[in-house]
Amino acid sequence: MARPVVGVISNAHMLEGQYLVHAAGALNVEALSRVANVLPVIIPTNPEHLDVEELIDSCDGFFFPGGRPNVHPEEYGEAPTEAHGTFNRDRDRISLPLIRQSVARGVPIFGVCLGFQEFNVAMGGTLYPEIRDLPGRDNHRMPPDGTLEEKFALRHEVTLTEDGPFHRLFGSHKVMTNTLHGQGIKTAGPRVVIDGHAPDGTPEAIYIQDAPGFAMAVQWHPEWNAAGDPVSRPMFEAFGQACCDWRGGALRKIA
Numbered sequence: 001m002a003r004p005v006v007g008v009i010s011n012a013h014m015l016e017g018q019y020l021v022h023a024a025g026a027l028n029v030e031a032l033s034r035v036a037n038v039l040p041v042i043i044p045t046n047p048e049h050l051d052v053e054e055l056i057d058s059c060d061g062f063f064f065p066g067g068r069p070n071v072h073p074e075e076y077g078e079a080p081t082e083a084h085g086t087f088n089r090d091r092d093r094i095s096l097p098l099i100r101q102s103v104a105r106g107v108p109i110f111g112v113c114l115g116f117q118e119f120n121v122a123m124g125g126t127l128y129p130e131i132r133d134l135p136g137r138d139n140h141r142m143p144p145d146g147t148l149e150e151k152f153a154l155r156h157e158v159t160l161t162e163d164g165p166f167h168r169l170f171g172s173h174k175v176m177t178n179t180l181h182g183q184g185i186k187t188a189g190p191r192v193v194i195d196g197h198a199p200d201g202t203p204e205a206i207y208i209q210d211a212p213g214f215a216m217a218v219q220w221h222p223e224w225n226a227a228g229d230p231v232s233r234p235m236f237e238a239f240g241q242a243c244c245d246w247r248g249g250a251l252r253k254i255a
């Protein structure tokens, strides 16, 4: 039987300084295919060529991966400053309405890092431009040098709400995660439930209250070692099962 089709939101890159390409990290594609057991299809984030309704009619779920840019602060009512870094307005224009519409319809969605931040903004929340500048907060950014193993190494604990959806998924309310981000949630959107925090208080795991389908996101990168990591594997497996159920016509409500 054909696997569920999952749209993977792409990032824009300039190849050889001239050619615009829309790409998704191979780790994401591998985790989706091998662990979630879905067919990953990379979505070009160019709003001229697709719209949200067409995407929803074509896919059984959506994956919102990490990426270097930040959500444009105008999307949460703030003016851009140097600290807000770089943006990808085309990704904003597709991701944010796609998250809202998927939540409304019950289409399974899974967000990672930038995708986690998009979930919050799409649902009415705001972001800090640079959490390491806040009093008492740690530096969650990717180490600038080193191997991929060093960059994606497990670096801090995340404490999850007792008996919340993430705790139930992982079978533990304390897990170890990697961390490769500069921004973080400032205020949660009205339906965004923060279900896990880093030791410095940074929100790390969210779900959308009363979403009719799977709608979960994490600030870390579960695509790293997705098959072997005891936290990554159940996340991708649960998302894959939700997409399979959606394809089969049954909503799977996790949260």
Ligand SMILES: N[C@@H](CCC(=O)NCCCC(=O)O)C(=O)O
Pocket (backbone or CB within 6 Å): 025, 065, 066, 067, 068, 069, 070, 112, 113, 114, 115, 180, 181, 182, 183, 184
């Ligand atoms: N830009 C945001 C999001 C960080 C993020 O998604 N990092 C992953 C980058 C890896 C990649 O290029 O895919 C922030 O810094 O908070």
